[in-house]
Amino acid sequence: MNHKESGKETRKDGTDHLIVDRRQFLKLGGGIIILFSCGGLEAQQGQQALPTDFNAFLRIGEDGRVTCFTGKIEMGQGIVTSLAQMLAEELDVPLRSVEMIMGDTDLCPWDAGTFGSRSTRFFGAPMREAAAEAKAVLIQLAAEHLGVKQEDLKIVDGVISDKNNDRNRVTYGQLAKGKRIERSLGKKAMLKPASTFSISGRPTERTDGVSKVTGKAQYAGDVRLPEMLYGRVLREPVHGAKLKSVDTSAAEKMESMKVIRDGDLIAVLHSSPDGAESGLARIKAQYDLPEAGLDEKTIFAHLLKVAPAGEVLTQGGDLKEGEGQASQVFEETYLQQYVAHATIETHTAIARVEGDRVTVWVSTQGPFRAKEEVAGTLGIPPENVRVITPFVGAGFGGKNMNRQAVEAARLAKLSGKPVQVGWSRKEEFFYDAFMPAAVVKIRSGATGAGKIVFWSYDTHFAGPRGVEQIYDIPHHREASHGHYTGIPGAHPFSTGAWRAPGINTNVFARESHINIMAGKLETDPLEFRLKNLADQRLIKVLRAAAERFGWAPSRSPSGQGFGLACAVDVGARVATMAEVEVDQKTGKVRVKRITCALDIGQIINPEGALMQMDGSLMMGLGYALTEQVRFKGGEILDTNFDTYEIPHFSWLPKIDSVLVPNPDVPPLGCGEPPIVCTGGAIANAIFDATGARLFEMPMTSERVKTAMALLRK
Numbered sequence: 001m002n003h004k005e006s007g008k009e010t011r012k013d014g015t016d017h018l019i020v021d022r023r024q025f026l027k028l029g030g031g032i033i034i035l036f037s038c039g040g041l042e043a044q045q046g047q048q049a050l051p052t053d054f055n056a057f058l059r060i061g062e063d064g065r066v067t068c069f070t071g072k073i074e075m076g077q078g079i080v081t082s083l084a085q086m087l088a089e090e091l092d093v094p095l096r097s098v099e100m101i102m103g104d105t106d107l108c109p110w111d112a113g114t115f116g117s118r119s120t121r122f123f124g125a126p127m128r129e130a131a132a133e134a135k136a137v138l139i140q141l142a143a144e145h146l147g148v149k150q151e152d153l154k155i156v157d158g159v160i161s162d163k164n165n166d167r168n169r170v171t172y173g174q175l176a177k178g179k180r181i182e183r184s185l186g187k188k189a190m191l192k193p194a195s196t197f198s199i200s201g202r203p204t205e206r207t208d209g210v211s212k213v214t215g216k217a218q219y220a221g222d223v224r225l226p227e228m229l230y231g232r233v234l235r236e237p238v239h240g241a242k243l244k245s246v247d248t249s250a251a252e253k254m255e256s257m258k259v260i261r262d263g264d265l266i267a268v269l270h271s272s273p274d275g276a277e278s279g280l281a282r283i284k285a286q287y288d289l290p291e292a293g294l295d296e297k298t299i300f301a302h303l304l305k306v307a308p309a310g311e312v313l314t315q316g317g318d319l320k321e322g323e324g325q326a327s328q329v330f331e332e333t334y335l336q337q338y339v340a341h342a343t344i345e346t347h348t349a350i351a352r353v354e355g356d357r358v359t360v361w362v363s364t365q366g367p368f369r370a371k372e373e374v375a376g377t378l379g380i381p382p383e384n385v386r387v388i389t390p391f392v393g394a395g396f397g398g399k400n401m402n403r404q405a406v407e408a409a410r411l412a413k414l415s416g417k418p419v420q421v422g423w424s425r426k427e428e429f430f431y432d433a434f435m436p437a438a439v440v441k442i443r444s445g446a447t448g449a450g451k452i453v454f455w456s457y458d459t460h461f462a463g464p465r466g467v468e469q470i471y472d473i474p475h476h477r478e479a480s481h482g483h484y485t486g487i488p489g490a491h492p493f494s495t496g497a498w499r500a501p502g503i504n505t506n507v508f509a510r511e512s513h514i515n516i517m518a519g520k521l522e523t524d525p526l527e528f529r530l531k532n533l534a535d536q537r538l539i540k541v542l543r544a545a546a547e548r549f550g551w552a553p554s555r556s557p558s559g560q561g562f563g564l565a566c567a568v569d570v571g572a573r574v575a576t577m578a579e580v581e582v583d584q585k586t587g588k589v590r591v592k593r594i595t596c597a598l599d600i601g602q603i604i605n606p607e608g609a610l611m612q613m614d615g616s617l618m619m620g621l622g623y624a625l626t627e628q629v630r631f632k633g634g635e636i637l638d639t640n641f642d643t644y645e646i647p648h649f650s651w652l653p654k655i656d657s658v659l660v661p662n663p664d665v666p667p668l669g670c671g672e673p674p675i676v677c678t679g680g681a682i683a684n685a686i687f688d689a690t691g692a693r694l695f696e697m698p699m700t701s702e703r704v705k706t707a708m709a710l711l712r713k
Contacts, residue, residue: 064171448521594681
């Protein structure tokens with residue numbers, strides 16, 4: 001792809017892509033600028049306000065095409081299509097006329113980052129408001145241009161015409177031609193009711209689909225710049241290692257090799273990736289290594305020892321009073337191992353320094369955060385840094401930090417050449433901010449009639465998401481001890497957000513415990529949940545999943561291998577049911593089918609939503625059954641897919657994803673909620689098949705085999 005500072009470029013797939021710098025965007029001799037006050041986004045996302053003196057969301061060109069500017073990025077979740085649908089719907093233009101500019105910090109409004117299933121929830125609404133006001137202003141301009149009252153005008157596909165004389169018409173592009181119009185509506189524009197939608201809510205093929213399946217889509221690693229060098233950085237062998245000595249002389253003798261030493265940064269630069277790799281291999285370094293005190297077996301006792309006092313998130317009633325009402329009390333501990341993000345694309349960045357300006361193309365979930373990090377490291381004003389985010393090859397929370405961007409920028413400044421830093425798979429595992437190891441302790445009680453009367457829940461280092469009580473329990477307390485990002489000394493390496501951070505662990509614990517209670521009370525697991533729920537949306541979703549799955553009431557273990565779990569996440573309601581088959585000799589679990597029902601409120605793109613559900617459920621098989629990072633102190637023992645096992649295509653069960661319509665509720669997140677129940681549903685299905693209860697994820701063949709062996713003793 002030919003990257004220019006401004007103008008129009010043609011991608012490999014033949015489509016044109018607008019490239020303009022900030023100054024040209026503000027001039028826009030051939031477009032319309034409409035002023036907006038968008039304080040709503042600030043209130044929802046916090047941290048930084050959007051401009052209030054111009055429209056940061058859209059541009060209408062002379063040709064009538066509409067460019068949408070968003071700080072959100074596309075990493076496989078499909079918002080490049082669904083956000084365009086929302087804009088096209090509100091503006092009354094064809095979807096094909098909308099072009100998305102995403103994650104370009106010089107062109108797009110500030111954004112906190114793409115995470116937490118927040119894109120549609122938090123960006124969609126202000127974007128619709130901007131489009132509605134733009135349309136209202138265009139109607140004003142058209143009325144003046146055509147000499148017709150506003151109420152006598154209609155809009156079809158970006159054409160405004162006289163209701164009584166269709167030939168008296170003007171297009172959006174004609175209104176914009178050669179003008180820069182600054183006009184504010186002066187009041188909040190009326191949004192279209194969902195009942196009138198013809199673009200939003202309709203199944204739509206992804207606009208990036210063809211370019212991605214044909215290999216034409218551009219990622220950070222595809223960017224090529226004149227005189228660009230490839231950088232490889234010397235890495236410590238374990239976390240916490242201290243460099244004692246280094247000898248770079250052999251690398252320095254290599255032809256065309258440039259060796260960089262700048263404080264803690266030691267790297268080689270070469271015109272080819274293989275050349276850079278060869279140079280790095282010739283550097284000799286010695287380290288002082290820290291004592292390896294923790295591993296995957298001792299980590300849980302350590303976490304309980306260092307965990308801070310709990311922050312009570314929700315509570316009600318009195319636990320002692322509730323325990324006095326219980327006929328049976330249940331107490332269990334649940335464990336979660338570290339899990340890697342294992343994204344297809346490793347962290348990659350290309351940096352170019354021109355005078356006091358830096359441009360960085362980077363695979364990141366937070367382009368504006370990357371901008372601040374690069375500026376801070378180089379000691380230049382943030383406005384001198386431009387971050388461009390091409391398509392991102394998945395993130396799942398793992399691309400929130402931007403070490404690769406900072407490294408590329410430092411090397412570009414020191415060398416005077418554009419530099420690409422693309423991590424190896426080993427580096428990707430080493431520097432990953434893993435899903436944290438965690439411990440959840442639950443103590444609960446119920447009456448003989450099957451009503452839960454008290455619930456005491458303490459999660460250690462999984463974080464607060466999914467901890468809040470969803471069941472109708474009179475006496476309860478839910479507390480979180482330590483965030484998923486950890487505290488100093490808690491983890492031997494970095495931890496952070498992993499797709500739906502924390503709630504996968506918390507739902508596994510809660511829904512396993514609910515099934516334990518149902519089993520001891522000799523009650524069908526679905527009936528037990530329905531008896532203890534008051535949330536009508538969640539009840540509806542549970543019933544929808546049960547109907548599609550063909551759930552037959554029974555006491556568990558029934559030998560059928562059926563399990564279920566439900567949750568509330570980012571406002572969405574989700575219920576998952578699974579059928580498994582367990583090899584009695586090896587403990588290997590095969591998931592035969594999964595049904596997932598989801599209420600995400602108003603649905604923008606049903607086809608895209610179902611794709612997200614299917615992918616999320618497939619990914620969930622990994623954290624549930626195999627994905628675990630083995631370590632010894634700060635040494636990461638799993639550094640590639642030969643030992644770290646992600647789901648295989650051969651594992652693919654029959655997946656039945658069900659969208660439960662709820663158009664009266666604003667659009668909610670879809671990318672994360674489907675994954676949150678996978679572990680809990682599979683754990684309960686394993687118990688139903690074998691009678692063996694798994695208290696630790698992932699539920700590997702070895703752990704399942706051990707649990708079954710304990711039953712036979």
